[in-house]
Amino acid sequence: MDFSAASVARRRFLAFGMPVALALTLAGAPLEASAAPVVYLDHGHPVRERVEDLLARMSLDDKIGQMVQPERRSIEPADVARFRIGSVLSSGGSAPSPNNARSWADMYDGYQRAALGTPLRVPMMYGVDAVHGHNNVVGATIFPHNIGLGATRDPELVRRIGAATAEEMTGTGADWNFAPCVCVVRDDRWGRTYESFGEVPGLPSAMTTVIEGLQGRSLGDGPTSVLATAKHFVGDGGTDGGDDQGDMRVPEAELRAVHLPPFREAVRRGVGSVMASYSSWNGVKLHRNRYLITEVLKRELGFTGFVVSDYNGIDQIDGEPGFTRAEVAAAVNAGIDMVMVAQRWREFIDDLRAAVQGGEVPMSRIDDANRRILAQKFRLGLFERPLADRRYLATVGGAAHRALARRAVAASQVVLKNDDDVLPLDRDDEKIFVAGRSADDIGRQSGGWTITWQGAPGATTPGTTILEGIRQVAGKGRTVTYAEDGAGVDRSYDVAIAVVGERPYAEYKGDRTDDLRLSGTDLKTIDRLRAADIPVVVVLVSGRPLDVTSELRHWDGFVASWLPGTEGAGVADVLFGDTAPSGRLPVSWPRSAAQEPINAGDGKTPLFPLGAGQPYEDG
Incomplete structure (x- = not known):
């Protein structure tokens, strides 16, 4: 390497107050003198030239290392260096101990220093599912899940949430976000319904502004730019029966009209990566579908980033447990560039090497993935x-x-019933009774993908519960009484608020094939409040519409609160009228589960149509 003053000045790009050459030296990679500057280490050269220079220096093992992504619990920093690993991920709930922001930064730097200690000093990326804020980290801001953001109809708000998430990720080192989910949900029984912005392609397409929030105007635009991922390509929201990882049985025309548009918009916005879906299209697993990944996504849509598999996604190609060399070859040849292999990543490396050496995967495909x-x-x-x-x-x-999260929560509330203008709560109401399992529970109001994969009830992370928000907004002049089961309510109260809904869940475990009704416990709580003969407002905390048709006539007010996250005061802001309700349904609300799937334009009559939502009369 050329160490002349001019060359050093040209390469100088401050990394936390030091030139990159010094930073790399301190990271453990000795610099070796050569006759000419190393092009790929010189940020003054175009990206294309840097890529080609580095690629020419890489062995097959170097290249394969870039194409595998192990889970952090199965790999040590020393392994990152030994196997030239290009990326590591945290699956849901996989976190350092103690789980706090500084521990995450320490963990990230440990892996990164190992990567920088290799001869070519290729840095690694660290991927996380920061799907509603940096939600794996205790203490991070947890924003509403996508279904609530879809109810806001506010792309600029969503962009700002992406930027805030990127800042929190940057502090912890994580530089790759497996978000946003731009699926179009077509069946509310699906356990990932809340990860969708809505049931029509225009909603997820509009909310791809989150990509610009995460990445900036372009990838690398500013110090907090992180890699975004449009997922899951393609049609995971349209599987038969809402079966997670199931089969989407639709003609290509419908796939293109309903499910492809948000990906087209994500590509237009410059999304850096796309994740393949676990699901199938007409019986063919997406992880092996070369037509959709290579021909449609990469060539037709012009996607120039890279495609990553879902977690152990190649295992499912042949329908048998685990993966084979044939499955590895099928996925890579289909156009998957990086493969999440949580535990068996050494076996993957051996299989891919053997497939290349055996002529099953062409070297041109390996080079394309690495580029x-x-x-x-x-x-x-x-x-x-x-x-x-x-x-x-x-x-x-x-x-x-x-x-910002509190404002997003308020904007996502959808008022669906408001008899006798029970809302906003009257300033003269001196006694308010609050009940329900979701009223004073951060875990329930945040839902899945919060600290752990499936989420959990309880005080899982710091925040403001809906009950705390009600007390805060109500002020000292009012009495706010809480009993989870409604015990103690009587006619002396001016109004009762039942905060009820679903227990946290995520993909797979969240699929529901039952009647989508409220639980017996929640119904008993509401009935106890109704028996006091006072107005009752039901606030539903859920990741999808539930069947409330037979109960709705007994309620004076009904608010769809979705999964608001850690800032429960945003719910109270709307209940008390400090913020006017502006949310509108991002999905059709079925009269019963028997109507599923139900979507706008299909001829079915929902309980509430797509776009429903009431303002306050004096608003």
Whole structure:
């Protein structure tokens, strides 16, 4: 390498106050002198030139290492260096101990220093499912899930949420977000309904502004730019019966009209990666569908980023447990560039090497995958700024982000019934009774993908519960009484609020084939409030519409609150009228589960149509 003053000045790009060459040296990679500058380490060269220079220096093992992504619990930093691993991920609930922002930054830097200690010093990326805020980290700001954001109809708000999430990720080092989910949900029985912005393609398409929030105007635009992922390609929201990882049985015309548009818009916005779906299209697993991945996504839509598999997704190609060399070859040849292999990543490396050496996977495909992956690393600035930017640690769960989340919660509330203008709550109401299992429970109001994969009830992370928000907004002049089961309510109260809904869940375990009704416990609580002969407002905390048809006539008010996250005061802001309700349904609300699937334009009559939502009369 050329160490002349001019060359050093040309390559100088500050990485936390030091030139990149010094940063790499301190990370453990000795610099070796050569007759000419190393092009790929010089940020003054175009990305294309840097990629080609680095690719020419890489062995087959170097290249295969870039194409595999192990789960953090199955790999040590020393393995990252030994096997030239290009990326590591945290699956849901996989976190360092203690689970806090600083521990995440320490963990990230440990892996990164190992990657930088290899001869070619190729930095790694660290991927997380930050699907509603940096939700794996205790103390992070948890925003409403996508279904609630779809109810806001506010793409600019969603962009700002993406930017806030990127800041919190940057402080912890995580530089790759497996979000947004831009699926079009067509059956509310699906356990990932809440990960969708809505049932018509225009809603997820409009909300792809979150990509610009995460990445910036372009990837690498600013110090908090993180790689975004449009998922799951394609049609996972349209599987038969709402079966997670099931089969979407639709003609290509419907796939293109309903499910493809949000991906087209994501590509237009420059999304850096796309994740393949577990599901199938007319019996063919997406992880092996070369037509959709290579011909449609990469060639027709012009996607220049890289495609990543879902977690152990190649295992399902042949329908048998685990993966085979044939499945590895099928996935890579279909156009998957990086493969999540949680535990058996060494076996994957051996299988892919053997498939290349045996002629089953052409070297041109390996090189294409590496070009796509390396280009994004260069664009992110990882070669210049490889370590966690701890200047942003203070943003994790910070006041500004929580205030943004509170506004998002308020904007997502959908008022669906308001008899006798029971809402907003009257300022003269001196006694308010609150009941329900979801009233004072951060875990329930945040839902799945919160600290753990499936989420959990209880005080899982700091925040403001809906009950606490009601007390805060009500002020000291009012009496707010709470009993989870409604015990103690009587006619002396002016109004009762029942905060009820679903227990947290995520994909797979969240599929429902029952009647979608409220639980018996919740119905008993509401009935106890009704027996007091006072107005009753039901606030539903759920990841999808539930069957409330037979009960609705007994309620004075009904609000769809979705899964608001950690800032429950946003719900109270709407209940008390401090914020006027503006949310509108992002999905059709069925009269019963028997109507599923139900979507706008299908001729079925829902309980509430897509777009329903009442303002307050004086608003």
